[in-house]
Amino acid sequence: MCENCECSKDIQKNSIYLPEVAILKEKKKMTDVDSFFVFELKDRSLGHLPGQFAEISIPGIGEAPISISSPPSDDNTFEMVIRNIGSVTNAIHNLEPGDSVGIRGPFGTSFPMNNLKGENLLFVTGGIGLVPARSAIKYALEHREDYKEITIMFGCKDPSQRLFTDEIEEWKKRDDVNFIETVDTCNPGEWDGNVGVITTLFSKVPNIDPKNTYAIIVGPPIMYKFVIMSLHDLDFSDKRIIVSLERRMKCGVGKCGHCQMDNIYVCQDGAVFYYDDIKHLKEAI
Secondary structure, three states: OOOOOHHHHHHHHOHHHOOEEEEEEEEEEOOOOEEEEEEEEOOOOOOOOOOOEEEEEEOOOEEEEEEOOOOOOOOOEEEEEEEOOOHHHHHHHOOOOOOEEEEEEEEOOOOOOOOOOOOEEEEEEEHHHHHHHHHHHHHHHHOHHHOOOEEEEEEEOOHHHOOOHHHHHHHHHOOOOEEEEEEOOOOOOOOOOEEOOHHHHHHHOOOOOOOOEEEEEEOOHHHHHHHHHHHHHOOOOHHHEEEEOOOOOOOOOOOOOOOEEOOEEHHHHOOEEEHHHHOOOOOOO
């Protein structure tokens, strides 16, 4: 590549194209396929907002977009939960503290926490959807005085797939948070909580006020349709429903087209959207 090449100048000018080194500081297994990671940048904080993602690269293997699970912080560390489902994520799972990765980002839109001040918050999370939602949940709890009632719904396939179990127990004990969860299935004697899909939890939350509540939905694609139907049954406006559509993303910079929905690139225009803005897109939900 020549020195005067326009591509070279563009890459040098835009650091989003260049990974920087992050060191793995902590690693902890959470489920049979999910592990918790703490990474540290050398010279700066990641500078992310709740709901954003970053690209992690392993030299010689590839790169993958991963949700950031921690709230914004002034220090140089950030947290992720990564599911082992491919060559890049498998390589990350094989890392040990002290090993390094490449990091680009943060990318994408964020949960509009400033716009939600003074409102009730209803988090509806399914499976690994709790990972990006956790960044907003912890942000709201760190700024508890800015929000009214906070309700967190969490559902997963079975008890073995529950994430952040220690934090969940803390949330359950708080008198300023309403936390309820469910599992789709369980073996006899394995679980004493609610059994059923996540929409079965709506009947257990009395007096949800749709005019003063924002619903934040993060989970597997099949969950969205039925959760939104339940919110409509409660008279929620589409302007008060916020969704995260982290799927099919690859490059993070709107170049590869993997995440394109009509004229929208999820990695650039999302992944967080007000439902009212994308409900007309057949591929969205």
